[in-house]
Amino acid sequence: MPTGAISSLTLNRLSLYLRCLRRLREEGLSTVSSLTLADRFHLSAAQIRKDLAQFGEFGIRGVGYDVNKLTDRLSGLLGLDRTHSILLVGAGNLGSALARFLSFEDRSFRVVAAIDSDPKKIGTEIGEVPIHGPAELQTVVRNTGAEIAVLAVPTDEAQEIYDRVIEAGIRSVLNFAPVRLARDPDVPTKSVDLRIFLEELGYQLQARQVATDAAT
Amino acid sequence: MPTGAISSLTLNRLSLYLRCLRRLREEGLSTVSSLTLADRFHLSAAQIRKDLAQFGEFGIRGVGYDVNKLTDRLSGLLGLDRTHSILLVGAGNLGSALARFLSFEDRSFRVVAAIDSDPKKIGTEIGEVPIHGPAELQTVVRNTGAEIAVLAVPTDEAQEIYDRVIEAGIRSVLNFAPVRLARDPDVPTKSVDLRIFLEELGYQLQARQVATDAAT
DNA sequence: CCATGTGAACAAATTCACAGCA
């Protein structure tokens, strides 16, 4: 019963649960209760139940959840039971690393091609991934059937490139450039700003500093 | 008036505002209203005001905020007015990319050293960053004064390494391994699982698919 | 009897709407 839209928060937890379940499956466990799962991975049992209950009754009262069934259900829900093709845009440091990192996935995601404007890079490869020039964008999207664009491009170019990959037929975007994009409402778009994570830690360190100073 | 703890959500927005303000400063703007800021960067004006008001009255009614003053205030708050030294742990694909990526910051963060267990890497450098062996962990932390550890290590090793860097005197951790760490309550710790972002997009694509299928 | 599924209580975050000040 996939009623309304699932919140991003919930969705992220589902990914997490899935990861935990896979682990348990490897360990040969066939059944798990919300409490066990919570204890084992530092989660909240009530929340696990709430989250899972959104999609119908999957547990067996008095017993728990069937690890295999639940794994499959969550995989399906997140669309991980098929392969998504990724187009990497920007083959610099971060881009190249992402190309390798995101591919070694369990076949749910695969980087199929890259675009970069540097003439020295065009025609070469990152791992097995061929690098094309910006002019070929449309052709590459068509030929590879890439659905997701991963943007690892300079800040000032991000918006323009965003618009262009959508124009070229990309269905969703994961953006690593630190800009607030003007989004296309029809294209699921997610932005990740790696600096923000550091800055949050910066604040925490700062705050402790102030606290200890005051304590003396 | 930094009353209570600031939530992670708020903190992340503050980073964002700061980035926007820097941009405006470059453009020569000296004053900006919450509404302008919101329009320009697709944010919420009310939220900007709420967020900023937590730290005292910074705006001028009828006018807006002083770009320079606010920039400085936010920098200070986030601890960006001094340099934080980062120790990179794990110099694989992702690690190496992060070393370069996180360093080109505005001097608020600098990767000062890396640790890797691969004997072939020990003694070499990523960019300007020297790679040390795990045995030197404690010494390196002491000598460099590194405050933040960035973990880009295999999943199964992450927990052990987490415990060890803290043992070695690291003050906060940014973890890229896809595990729920058992955290030290005294050490600000942030985990980033890059796959989760992709999986969220996977869901959105999946959901659209289902929706369009049903519509036919 | 035991763990799920869930309504009700609670908490957090966001948005609204406007009083108050430059």
Added chain:
DNA sequence: TGCTGTGAATTTGTTCACATGG
């Protein structure tokens, strides 16, 4: 007049506690 700062209203998310069913 125009925009901030803020209580109050609303929405969203989490936790509690227990009735329900295998």
